[in-house]
Amino acid sequence: MLSLCFLPARAAVPSARLVCVRAASGQPAAGRTDDPQFRPLDIGRRREVVQQARERRRATLPPPRHERQPVNQQWGDVWPAPRTFHPDAVPLPLRQGFVKRPNAQAPPGKHANAELMKIANFLHLTPPVIERQCRALAKFCTPWPEGLTDERLDELRPLEVITQDFLHASPTLRHPDARVVSLKVPLSCLDLTETDRDKLLRLVGDRHDPKTDVITLTADRCPLRRQNRDYALYLLTVLYFESCKREPWEAELRTVADAEKFVWAGSASEAAVAPLGAAADVVNSYGEAVTRLHNEGEDESTLAEYRKAVVALLGLPEHVGAN
Amino acid sequence: MDVEPDRLIASVLRIAPPEPPCRPIHLTAACSKVSSGRYKVTRSKNKPLTYEQANPPHYLFVRKGFNSFNTSNLKDGVRPSESAMEDMFIRKFISGTWHNMFLSEVIIKRQLNMIRISGIVVRNILPRKMYFLIGYTEEMLTNWLQCPVKLELQTTDSREDVVFKYI
Numbered sequence: 240m241l242s243l244c245f246l247p248a249r250a251a252v253p254s255a256r257l258v259c260v261r262a263a264s265g266q267p268a269a270g271r272t273d274d275p276q277f278r279p280l281d282i283g284r285r286r287e288v289v290q291q292a293r294e295r296r297r298a299t300l301p302p303p304r305h306e307r308q309p310v311n312q313q314w315g316d317v318w319p320a321p322r323t324f325h326p327d328a329v330p331l332p333l334r335q336g337f338v339k340r341p342n343a344q345a346p347p348g349k350h351a352n353a354e355l356m357k358i359a360n361f362l363h364l365t366p367p368v369i370e371r372q373c374r375a376l377a378k379f380c381t382p383w384p385e386g387l388t389d390e391r392l393d394e395l396r397p398l399e400v401i402t403q404d405f406l407h408a409s410p411t412l413r414h415p416d417a418r419v420v421s422l423k424v425p426l427s428c429l430d431l432t433e434t435d436r437d438k439l440l441r442l443v444g445d446r447h448d449p450k451t452d453v454i455t456l457t458a459d460r461c462p463l464r465r466q467n468r469d470y471a472l473y474l475l476t477v478l479y480f481e482s483c484k485r486e487p488w489e490a491e492l493r494t495v496a497d498a499e500k501f502v503w504a505g506s507a508s509e510a511a512v513a514p515l516g517a518a519a520d521v522v523n524s525y526g527e528a529v530t531r532l533h534n535e536g537e538d539e540s541t542l543a544e545y546r547k548a549v550v551a552l553l554g555l556p557e558h559v560g561a562n
Numbered sequence: 563m564d565v566e567p568d569r570l571i572a573s574v575l576r577i578a579p580p581e582p583p584c585r586p587i588h589l590t591a592a593c594s595k596v597s598s599g600r601y602k603v604t605r606s607k608n609k610p611l612t613y614e615q616a617n618p619p620h621y622l623f624v625r626k627g628f629n630s631f632n633t634s635n636l637k638d639g640v641r642p643s644e645s646a647m648e649d650m651f652i653r654k655f656i657s658g659t660w661h662n663m664f665l666s667e668v669i670i671k672r673q674l675n676m677i678r679i680s681g682i683v684v685r686n687i688l689p690r691k692m693y694f695l696i697g698y699t700e701e702m703l704t705n706w707l708q709c710p711v712k713l714e715l716q717t718t719d720s721r722e723d724v725v726f727k728y729i
Binding site: 293296297321322323325326336337347350351352353354356357358359405406407408409410411412414415416 | 612613614617625626627628629631632633634636638639640641645665666667669671672673674675676678680681682685707708709714716718719723724726
């Protein structure tokens with residue numbers, strides 16, 4: 240009994256690991272294969288088993304779609320909507336990728352190519368599909384009327400409604416700036432007298448562009464574009480009718496000193512000239528000269544005209560005051 | 563006193579003493595090295611790199627494409643920060659749900675009100691399980707991001723399919 244203790248453990252009891260290695264390599268363990276009581280212990284996935292399973296799985300897979308699909312299929316039915324590129328559905332032999340030495344290495348193919356998946360493809364908009372869509376839309380289209388040129392359009396439809404649409408992808412469908420509506424109206428198409436026009440311009444302020452004589456009204460106070468458009472049209476209507484009205488206090492507000500331009504009729508200058516009793520056309524030409532002097536400022540031509548008119552009015556010889 | 567008053571006060575109050583004013587200069591060349599997105603070459607040249615990993619970030623829009631497509635960063639675009647945070651969340655969620663199965667980066671495209679997620683996945687689970695994962699991902703993300711989420715995956719057999727080079 241004592242002598243047994245000194246034997247090395249390895250010789251006495253072979254370890255399980257040794258047994259397993261021998262079994263995996265396929266060689267029979269010494270005197271163990273035929274023994275039904277002691278089956279070899281197999282821990283872990285053996286490489287051949289895994290590979291055989293993979294081969295079986297690969298064999299049971301059907302061939303990719305581009306090998307099975309009929310040649311006369313409708314591509315528009317296969318790829319109806321924008322979709323990430325899929326190499327098995329697209330029959331084209333594509334390659335994508337940069338290689339430093341194209342003679343030594345081909346660019347990466349279409350299978351398992353993330354770059355091809357990243358880019359936007361337009362396989363849903365091939366020319367036959369576009370033709371089909373255009374043919375479907377054509378029955379709703381009529382030709383543009385021949386007589387409707389740009390000038391005629393300006394006469395018939397002077398009002399211009401301007402809206403903006405945005406390239407926009409987000410969980411909410413509405414872009415906040417897409418609700419803004421601008422309205423452009425040329426003042427010439429509105430039926431206004433001088434005072435009406437003056438009142439309108441005062442109400443509108445710097446929304447009026449003096450060079451083009453166009454009023455621009457911008458509405459963004461409502462959440463929807465339709466509402467803003469309706470509000471802008473309402474605003475235009477109110478502006479027009481308000482400028483045609485006359486409030487009783489307006490007459491008191493405007494005095495001669497407030498006028499932007501000098502008006503001859505009813506002015507102090509006219510009253511001063513009346514007692515002279517000159518001929519009507521002389522008085523008229525003097526009136527025009529004074530009006531021009533006030534409205535256009537003092538320069539050579541206005542002063543010369545004024546001198547001429549005064550000389551004629553007072554009956555002085557022509558050379559008086561001439562340089 | 564032999565000690566400067568500042569240092570004495572600092573030691574009493576137990577704060578760091580004030581540094582003497584100085585302006586250091588480089589006495590040797592400054593090593594301004596960029597190391598982002600670059601992988602170290604191994605001795606045995608057996609480290610696999612995908613095409614995306616093999617091209618460093620300065621090749622974006624030259625040899626590489628972007629992983630995330632949205633209209634947020636156009637002029638007058640809306641919600642750029644929310645889109646970026648959502649992208650980060652989606653990538654984390656996908657990497658946690660599909661354990662070690664994505665061979666490429668997650669590609670996120672926003673179109674209309676939809677989010678389309680794509681990528682290359684390895685076929686190491688049963689198809690039935692993969693269908694479950696796709697449905698689970700789409701359903702959970704749709705609920706969290708409050709918009710339709712579609713997964714458009716490409717599957718491949720082995721991990722060697724995406725390897726571009728070995729370093």
